[in-house]
Amino acid sequence: MSVPLYQAKAELFRTLGHPVRIRVLELLQDGPLPVRDLLSAIDVEASSLSQQLAVLRRAGIVSATREGATVVYALSTPDVARLMAATRWILAELLAGQGELLAELRAEA
Structure with missing residues (x-):
């Protein structure tokens, strides 16, 4: 059974409903960034940023690629x-x- 469109929209807005997630999306508007750059631009612990990035990634809003030891995030x-x-x-x-x-x-x- 498919989810009604209004429910899918509500879920998207719930996903966006965190200040750190919004800040990540704002920073990624200008192009992909490695986690270290996101961390230096957002005043949160690395574990908190990692958790918020995982939420955005699971929702398909951002994508992550590995470049050597560095993980780079981009808007999907x-x-x-x-x-x-x-x-x-x-x-x-x-x-x-x-x-x-x-x-x-x-x-x-």
């Missing part, structure tokens, strides 16, 4: 980067009255 599809951009746009619209956050959102674009 450019659509993920477009989703991150759409999210920034929606937040900018919703928060238009909140100047400081709006300025930060626009600086990321």
Whole structure:
């Protein structure tokens, strides 16, 4: 039996619903990165980052390749980067009255 589309969408949003996972996706928008670069850009323990990367990988949102001893992560599809951009746009619209956050959102674009 197949899962209804609305349920699949809800599961995708649950998968995205963690700050570390969102930060990983933001960092990967510019291209693949090794774990060490992700770790240096995100203030979390290596074990926590590894756990969050595993969630994204199991959901098919990111892919991992091994280059020697280094694991490199990438977005599985450019659509993920477009989703991150759409999210920034929606937040900018919703928060238009909140100047400081709006300025930060626009600086990321």
